[in-house]
Amino acid sequence: METQLLDTIIVISGLSLLIVFLFNKLKIPTIVGFLLTGVMVGPHGLGLVKAIKEVHVLAEIGVILLVFATGIEFSFQKLLKMKKLSIIGGFCQVILTTIFVFLIAKLGGKSTGTAIFLGLAISHTSTAIMLKILQARGESDSPHGHASLAVSLFQDIASVAMMLFVPLLAGEIAASEFLKTLSILSAVWLVPWLFYQVLRTRSYELFMISIVGVCFAVAWLTSMAGLSLALGAFLAGLIVSESKYSKQILSNVLPFRDVFTSFFFVSVGMLVDIRFILEQPFLILAVALVVLFLKAMIASVVILSLGLTLRAAVLGGILLCQVGEFSFILAQTGLPYNLLTPKDYQWLLALVVVTMTIAPFLMQLAPYLISAILKLPVPKRWKGIGDVLQEKKENPLHDHVIIIGFGVNGRNLAQVCKSAGISYVIIELNAKTVKEESLKGEPILYGDATQAVVLEHAAIQNARVAVVAISDPEATLRITEVLREIHSQIHIITRIRYMQEINRLYSLGANEVIPEELEASVEIFTRVLKKYLVPKEEIEKFISEIRLQNYQMMRPLSTQPAFFSHVQLNMANFEINAMRLQSDSPFIGKSLAEIDMRKKYGITVLAIRRKLETISNPEPSILLEANDVLICMGSPSHIAAIAVHFGK
Template sequence: MEFHLLQDIVIILGLSVLIILVFQKLKIPAIMGFLLTGIIAGPHGLSLIKGVHEVELLSEIGVIFLLFVIGIEFSLKGLSSIKNTVFWGGLLQVGGTILTTAVCAKLMGLSLKEAIFMGFLLSLSSTAIVLKLLQERGEITSPHGRIAVAILIFQDLIVVPMMLFTPLLSGHTDNALETLLIMLAKVTAFIAVVILMARYFVPAILHLVVTSKSRELFIITVVGLCFATAWFTASVGLSLALGAFFAGLIISESDYSHQATANILPFREIFISFFFVSVGMLLDLKFFIQHIAVIHLLAFAAIFLKGSIAAIAVFILGYPPRTIFQTAFSVFQIGEFAFLLSATGMQYGLIPESTYQYFLAISIISMGATPFMMNYSSRIADFLIKAPLPKTVRERLSTYTKAKVEAAQAHADLHDHLVIVGYGINGENVAKAAKQAQIPYIIIELDPGKIRKAKLRDENVIFGDAADETILKHVFIHKARVVVIAISDSDTTQAIVNRIRQFTDTAYIIVRTRYLRDIEQYLRQGADEVIPEEFETSIEIFTRVLRQYLVPDNEIQGFINHIRSDNYDMLRNISGLSQNSSVFPLHIPDIEIATLPVQQGPNKIIGKSVYESGLRTHYGITVLAIKRGSKFITNIHPETQIKQDDLLYVFGSPDNIQKLNHFLKLTII
């Protein structure tokens, strides 16, 4: 029996492990390891892989899982909030890239139809790589992450009309307009079906599955919904990846989205590796080596051209310089859907074999550069922002930025106030508390959707990047008493803290973080207090534990203060508190408070006083209070009577309480 596919999988995984281990030592991203694995093991390398088509199928499953998880994390509400960015940002980026590339390609000697088709190819970015890196870095919901996702969504949508337009471009059909109208109707109907499934059908199905308490059934159901939606979109002429993204959006509207993500992640990680390997397998090493200088020159030109157009698109949308640059460094590469489109172009004679190999080489170089550019995007953005510019250019940029913060001019009397960076859940709650406490505050937010939400609530909010000195000046950061940074982007948070400290040393900066690794870095940058979400949850839980052990509130508060003042070192330290710690010792007695009902018929204590019942002398139990009907008797005397159906609040050891409870349940006939 032959197992060619199994043999290919073993080769891919084994070679990937060896290469990535070396790359990890050199601090090179794992994506580069998978690309190199494909180049080495592919048909143009050592030809170790026989089932090339089968590996490509596995790679498509990886893209499906990746887009599915992104859809779960994004939600329909999140997509709705950036619909304008999807349309206008995507249109500007794709349209600008097609136009500019077509002009350049025509000047290089390509025919008009070939030049336009080359513009199609270069306009598409890598959804798989960008979204994976954004997710790993926790930047999906950051300003540049949301814009990048919006542009990628538009690209995934526009690739379908591009594929339909390709035959018309080559002169093989004259019914493209009719086909496009039919496709538009299909997309509209599909979106309507997605909304109905998200609101009614899927939540009901998942509820039934969850009530069965079968983990296997839950996983099968989630994967089945993912594949079914992807298959449905493919059957109506849309891409599998787009269908998977919409499937994730459907799941995101249920209460079980987090568990679905946890179950899908292992599948995603293993299958997405096959995608990057399959990309590497396409490269012809011989052609690459023969034309290495020209390929790198063209790759640099393509990266610069596409990044510049993306930056211009984000600038037109009205975002600040940091967001502009970081978005450009995210979507500058050529993506996987361009490979699918290039195959269609070769079929209709729009791209010759030599041009196709140039395109593949440029695409792989741009993909390989993406992890490095995104990892250092924050530093590069800071450098470019500080770079010397002609006076007229800087003045125009300054005027443009100031126009975005004119609303802050009305707050010139702000002093001793609170500045809240980010109007997410945490920022919103801080604003509510500040309003209740009548503390003056101002909110800085970049997300247009959240800006509208804040303004509907009559919040004191401005649009802007908190790492920009113009924005900080307009919120009078030098007069602020407290700054709360409640955003999820680690690099942006560090930049904000650093920039604030350039204006003021007195403002008390509180930073919220998800990750423990960021605590020390934020403190070094100048934060006064870093609040890790998971540690605060642990403290709240243990506070309730201590209260159940009757530890006095002042000792509990002292314990909590010690943990926080030591930057949570006790919780981060494997051994917990050191032996020389100055924290109070917890002397927790073997004592508890319990409630015992007197409702088992006439027994020895009913009708007797607390003293006569012998609860103290015989059982070592102290009665703290008695509930009789709807009334509470809290002033307990030895003469206080115990009656039928009383509820006794007693204090004593667990063993004695258990004995008394057993005694009260005995019925004397």
């Protein structure tokens, strides 16, 4: 008996390790792995676990820590910052989903309380799964990423209202209980003072005890008030989140949360009756698909109505279509009030497991679905072609740069182009940014650059360079493909986050791909070398060699002709650079014949840009002047070597 709990923990840990490892390889959420572990070891499965009550105690701790961490991570400031997407979008998504599920449940003969409860439970989405999908695809900063996370943020605060609402649905709580709960929030002034006193002792152990103490004390107080432990844990998290110690507290809580939450999902899986699923697998799958479709449609319509494009709306809808783990917590809150029958509970468990399993794979189908929808006669605004997009006929664009995306990279590029006198046009999908920047005089257009008509409005046929500076990898691939289809000679430069995505961009027609992780590594070692007083010219040689090695290694051999604006080159070891002669350069006042760059430095001067004049194929007798820009061709090492003679 003494070792029964230990035996149980070993069985659960060993089996979950194998299943979660396998699911990770199959790209199925780990939550589903823990649920399946519970099904297998539980009384309805193989019956390997005997200490069922003890597992449920560990699961209760997991629930408290899970909701406590959610409360700490919640930010009212962030909610207000994304008020349109979060408050309006999140509210509409929760309400509309609840209404639709309520109507379907009522048609199925459920009571009003049960129908509303099911609607509230199904309206919630798994933030953990959604975040994992976005991070794996590098789309956390994309329009659909922002939209889905904003809606999820509202769901977090709505979860408090849901837990408060559950007893009301059963008619077993008085309004006075709400006052008790609200009085707990008065601890928002007491808790920071308590943590300050604890931190003054500089005792890590005391700090951890105080965190756990606050979490469980507030949960116990709400339980005494007739409400759920989970609600109390969330309120405790909210109280802590308002203190300046919240980030440190969260980092200390997360390891415990992850361990105990796994027991929670295992305990939920132990409640699943496998016979219930085996008796009607096709019916459960059909209902799950209906839920996925219904939630995706509602979320897509809500996001679309808030001004985002159809592409962002569809992707956001798919991210928000699964039923989240909070449904388990809400279901356990509602069971004591008889809002769910055992059969209803089994249905809810089955729907959560199936939708969580299917959801990650739906994102793989999204590009095909979006392409099919965009072929339909939908409004132009849905395609990202708004009324703001108007080409200025009086100032036709020619030999310009198209900047796609006006984030940090796009803004810096626009600023440099303006200073250098290079004409440019910006394409941006954020209507607010377009409005603000157009008032400042920026040549900015509203539109989705994956649409050919948007690029045509930006005079793509007359452009020399297109720079794709957005953070959405899938959109970057599609834009690169469309750019190359429209203009076979345009020079395409794209940014990408990770190096493994480079080959695909080259195959779609990109001329240059800038991986953020490589350029960040170059900047890091440059600063390290500077601290060790390595000469500038040696650092530049290192930079040239590192870039040459990496970019040559990453770029695949192609049987297709390369795309260049003016010069056709098949020499991978050579590059063309523009270098300005500074006032202290020893070359000033000398002719090209005197300097003899080709013989002494291995450099060929192709042209000289002097003020507004460009001198092609300059004569050897021409004298160089200060501020002349020499267009030079040579190997990276030779260019780095001669650069020191152009002055500081």
